[in-house]
Structure formats: structure tokens, C-alpha cells
Amino acid sequence: MSDSAATRPHSDPALAPRIQDRTAGPGRLLTLRTSVNDVVSFRGSFVTNPDLAAGDALRQQLTVSLLDKGTEHRDRFALARVLEACGAKLDLSSDGLFVEMSGRALVDDLPRVLEVAAEMLRAPAFDPEEFRKARAQVAADLQRRMEKTSAQASTALSQRLFPEGHPNYSPAPETVLEWLQGLTVQDVRDYHEAHFGANEWTLAVVGDLQHDAVASVVDETFAGWAPHDAPATHDTDAVSTEVGRTTVPMPDKSNVDVRLGHAVPIRRDHDDYPAFYVGNYILGGNFAARLMSTVRDEMGLTYSIRSSLSGVSTRYVGSWQTSVTLSHDAVDEGIAATTDVIREFVAEGATAEELDAKKTTITGSYSVGLATTDRLAQSILTNAERGFDVAYLDDFPEEIRALTLDEVNAAIQDYLDPASMQEALAGTRPRPAEATAGA
Numbered sequence: 150m151s152d153s154a155a156t157r158p159h160s161d162p163a164l165a166p167r168i169q170d171r172t173a174g175p176g177r178l179l180t181l182r183t184s185v186n187d188v189v190s191f192r193g194s195f196v197t198n199p200d201l202a203a204g205d206a207l208r209q210q211l212t213v214s215l216l217d218k219g220t221e222h223r224d225r226f227a228l229a230r231v232l233e234a235c236g237a238k239l240d241l242s243s244d245g246l247f248v249e250m251s252g253r254a255l256v257d258d259l260p261r262v263l264e265v266a267a268e269m270l271r272a273p274a275f276d277p278e279e280f281r282k283a284r285a286q287v288a289a290d291l292q293r294r295m296e297k298t299s300a301q302a303s304t305a306l307s308q309r310l311f312p313e314g315h316p317n318y319s320p321a322p323e324t325v326l327e328w329l330q331g332l333t334v335q336d337v338r339d340y341h342e343a344h345f346g347a348n349e350w351t352l353a354v355v356g357d358l359q360h361d362a363v364a365s366v367v368d369e370t371f372a373g374w375a376p377h378d379a380p381a382t383h384d385t386d387a388v389s390t391e392v393g394r395t396t397v398p399m400p401d402k403s404n405v406d407v408r409l410g411h412a413v414p415i416r417r418d419h420d421d422y423p424a425f426y427v428g429n430y431i432l433g434g435n436f437a438a439r440l441m442s443t444v445r446d447e448m449g450l451t452y453s454i455r456s457s458l459s460g461v462s463t464r465y466v467g468s469w470q471t472s473v474t475l476s477h478d479a480v481d482e483g484i485a486a487t488t489d490v491i492r493e494f495v496a497e498g499a500t501a502e503e504l505d506a507k508k509t510t511i512t513g514s515y516s517v518g519l520a521t522t523d524r525l526a527q528s529i530l531t532n533a534e535r536g537f538d539v540a541y542l543d544d545f546p547e548e549i550r551a552l553t554l555d556e557v558n559a560a561i562q563d564y565l566d567p568a569s570m571q572e573a574l575a576g577t578r579p580r581p582a583e584a585t586a587g588a
Contacts, residue, residue: 164519165540168529173364174371176350179529179539180360183522189256189356189363190522191263192530194249197344198379202314204328206243207287208340212273213243214283215337219274228265237262241269245316246383246464247534248345253523256357263370270345271374280334288329295322298399298406299474301575305395306408309571310468315384317460317467346377353529355522385465387412390571397575405480405576409487410459410470411569417463417535423548424560425458430507431499431557432456432491432565433471437506440471443490450483451475456491463535469565477577484572492567498558512546 169180176195199205217239219225232239237254239262250270254262294300304319311318350371354363415422433440433456440454454473461467471491475483518524532542 163543164525164529165538165543168539168542169360170539171364173352173367174350175347175374175376176352177533178364178367179351179353179533180358180363181353181355181525181529182358182360183356183525185356185522187255187257187357188253188522189259189354189358190251190253190526191259191352191354192249192251192523192526193266193350193352194244194247194530194534195345195347195351196246196349196381197248198246198348198377198381198383199344200314200382201316201318202312202382204320204325205340205344206245207325207328208332208336209243209248209344211280211283211287211332212337212340212345213241213248214286215275215279216241216269216273218279218283219276220268221272221274222268224274225279228269231261231265235262239266241266246381249530251523251527259354259358259363260366260370263366267370267374273341275334275338275341277334280337284329284332288326291322291326291329296399298397298402298404298575299472301397301399302406302408302472302573305397305573305575306410306468306470306571309390309393309395309573310387310410310412312384312388314382315387316462316465344377344379347371347374348376349534350374351530351533353526353533355526355529383465387414387466387468392569392571394572394574396578397573398578399576402576403476404474405477405574405578407473407475407480407484407487408470408573409473409484409491409570410468411566411571412466412468413458413461413564414466415461415564416466417461418537421560421563422461423545424552424556425564427504427507427511427549427552428499428557428561428565429456429458429469430511431503432494432561434507435510437510439494439503440473440487440490444473444483444486448486450479450486454487480574480578488567488570491565491570495561495565495567498561499554501554504552504554504557508549508552511549515546515549 167181171178197209199209217228235254235258237252237258239252241250250266252262304321307317307319352367432438440456444454445451451473456471459468459470471487473483473487519528
């Protein structure tokens with residue numbers, strides 16, 4: 150039962166008319182029947198409202214990591230045996246303001262798999278020994294992150310762009326380690342009690358299904374799951390910071406990771422977002438983009454460079470940023486070259502040929518992204534989390550194809566500002582003597 154077998158033929162009709170959208174159990178259920186035999190994929194989420202400035206992202210991560218380690222009714226081995234007997238997959242994850250679950254099963258096994266998922270979410274055991282193991286694993290992951298120049302540069306840039314209570318702000322790994330050492334299993338229990346509930350609960354199920362049968366399973370499995378009372382506390386806007394640079398010295402690294410960027414004032418549901426998204430894609434979205442063709446292919450200053458819109462949500466603002474990896478003796482030249490390409494792009498705009506090419510790439514990638522039941526379920530869930538109508542799943546490619554060059558270039562000029570770029574660097578810079586010797 151592989152995901153690659155659960156494919157959606159490209160000749161299928163529009164998605165939205167085939168999706169049934171209803172209330173089932175404690176929230177919203179979206180089901181889509183496809184031609185794949187016997188298999189269903191599912192994706193679900195609920196809003197937790199963590200207090201990010203108080204370190205709740207870490208508490209949520211630890212809480213989620215313990216959900217499959219035993220419940221009040223079954224230990225971890227009994228839970229695993231159910232999934233293994235079904236040949237099913239079930240994952241639970243922390244994603245900012247959300248906790249998400251995902252999985253895949255034979256359609257006849259869906260009731261048993263969802264029963265296990267509901268039990269994990271609603272009645273985890275939080276065994277103290279499992280907590281200690283999970284805390285040690287998180288500490289090890291943080292130590293590895295501290296050794297990565299890319300992670301340190303991204304963290305440093307996030308701190309220049311967003312306040313501590315913003316979902317796009319990343320605290321320093323050293324700070325998180327300090328928080329981690331002070332946490333107890335009771336902190337995790339308290340977080341679960343206060344933040345786990347059916348708030349904005351949404352479940353997407355795709356595959357060889359009967360709509361009413363899935364609704365009945367969800368009604369029975371998640372019956373009585375109430376919402377929590379934790380209010381939303383996260384910041385939604387960016388920091389107004391004087392333009393500058395943060396440098397994270399990291400000895401004995403052969404490369405320096407650089408992040409350039411600034412916050413963007415629009416959210417994912419803004420009318421200008423699609424044009425700005427395409428404009429950024431032309432600048433640095435793939436190997437055929439401006440930054441790659443100039444800074445890498447023509448100048449040979451890097452192997453990897455790209456630009457992206459990061460963390461842009463319908464709930465809060467995100468950022469535009471460029472990431473580039475440079476050898477430590479080419480940092481200044483690489484940053485200057487990257488900045489020159491960005492300034493020229495904003496001043497001159499994209500060309501008609503670039504726009505046509507990127508429209509084809511973006512819409513083609515979107516179609517590929519709907520090629521399996523798992524990806525379809527994820528797309529349906531993400532669309533719902535953003536508050537979009539199901540029709541947007543079909544409208545997005547047409548929205549991209551309909552963009553004009555004037556609209557894209559206007560968005561580039563309105564929302565991409567080279568003069569506002571913040572800089573963050575992590576790695577080993579040459580000492581002055583080394584720089585002189587190499588000159």
C-alpha cells in the first residue's frame with residue numbers, strides 16, 4: 150500500500166465539485182473520493198494557541214512527541230501493534246499554532262486507525278521515563294542545530310524581523326536548551342490540558358471512500374472532544390528595526406550561510422499575493438531564476454542561492470528572504486553580487502518570457518502536487534486552514550495564468566525593497582591577516 154500507488158489521474162475533473170464539506174464530530178470534515186483502490190489518506194489539524202513568547206513552542210513539541218508513547222488505555226506497544234496489523238501509517242506533528250495528524254490506511258481499517266489517533270490526542274499517558282527520553286532527544290536535536298550555519302543564520306534573521314511572540318520568530322538554540330532543562334513532565338501534562346482540544350478541528354480524507362461512512366466514523370471516534378479555552382496570544386505583525394547585520398561566528402566552518410530579507414506587509418489572502426509570489430519565483434524560485442543564473446552560473450560565487458516568501462499566513466505576516474551559501478573568502482563579493490541582482494530586478498522588473506516560463510512551472514508543479522491521495526489531503530487541509538473556499542483548489546492555477554506582466558512588476562516594486570534588507574551571517578569569516586595574504 151504505497152503512496153505512489155495512490156495517484157490521482159491528471160484527467161480527473163475539477164476537485165471542488167467532488168469534495169463533500171460537512172460538520173462531523175467536533176469540527177469540519179472534507180472528503181474526496183478518488184479512483185485509487187482500497188486506500189485512504191487523511192490529514193487533520195486543530196489550533197492550540199501557544200504562548201510563543203513564553204516558550205510554548207517547546208512545550209508543544211515535547212507534548213506531541215509523547216502522544217504515541219502510550220495512552221491511559223494502552224501502552225506504546227499495544228498502539229503500535231494496532232497500526233502494524235493494519236499496515237497503516239499515523240504521524241502527529243507540531244506546526245506553529247497547529248497540531249497536525251496525518252496517515253494512510255486501507256479503507257476498511259480507517260475506523261481502527263482514527264480510534265488510535267483520537268486516543269493519542271485526547272488521553273496520552275505522559276510517562277515520566279518517556280518524557281526524559283523525549284527531552285534528551287530534543288536536546289540532541291538542538292545541539293545539532295547549533296552546529297549548522299544555515300540554521301543559525303535563519304534564526305538570526307528571524308530575530309531581526311519579528312518579535313518574540315510571533316510565529317516566525319526563532320529563539321536562539323542556547324535559550325531553548327535552557328528552557329528545556331527546566332521543563333518537567335507536569336509542564337507537558339499542563340500544556341496538554343490547556344491547549345489540546347477541538348478548536349478549528351478540520352479533517353480531510355481522500356481515497357476509496359464512501360462519504361457518509363467516513364462521517365459516521367469521525368462522529369463516533371471523536372464524539373465529545375471539546376475545544377480548549379486558551380486564547381490566541383501570538384503577535385501578527387513584524388518588528389520595525391533599523392537596517393543592520395547580525396553575525397554568528399562559528400569556528401572551523403568552510404562556508405558562511407547568509408540570509409538577506411525583510412518583512413512583507415501582506416498576508417496570504419491579500420489580492421496582491423499571487424503576483425508577488427510569481428515575481429519572487431522569477432527572482433529566485435528555482436535553478437532557472439535570476440539569482441541562480443547570475444550569482445551561481447555566471448559569476449561562480451555559490452552553489453546554492455534562492456529567494457522565497459517565508460511564513461506568510463492568513464493569520465500573520467511573513468517575510469521575503471534570499472539565502473545564499475558562500476565560501477568564507479567570498480562573503481563580501483557574494484553579498485554585493487546578490488544585492489546588485491535584487492536591485493536590478495526591482496528597478497527593471499521581470500520580462501514577458503520569464504513570466505510565461507514561471508507560470509508554466511508553477512502551475513505544473515501544482516498539478517504534480519495533487520498527484521497522490523496524501524498530497525491531495527494535505528492541499529485540502531491547508532486550503533481550509535487558510536480559510537479559503539474549496540473552489541480555490543481549482544482557481545489557483547487559473548489565478549496564476551491570468552496574471553499580467555504589469556501586475557507582477559507592480560507587486561515587485563510595491564513589496565520588495567532592497568533598501569530595507571536585513572542581513573544575517575553564520576560561519577567562519579577570514580581573519581584580516583588571512584584576507585591580506587590571499588589578496
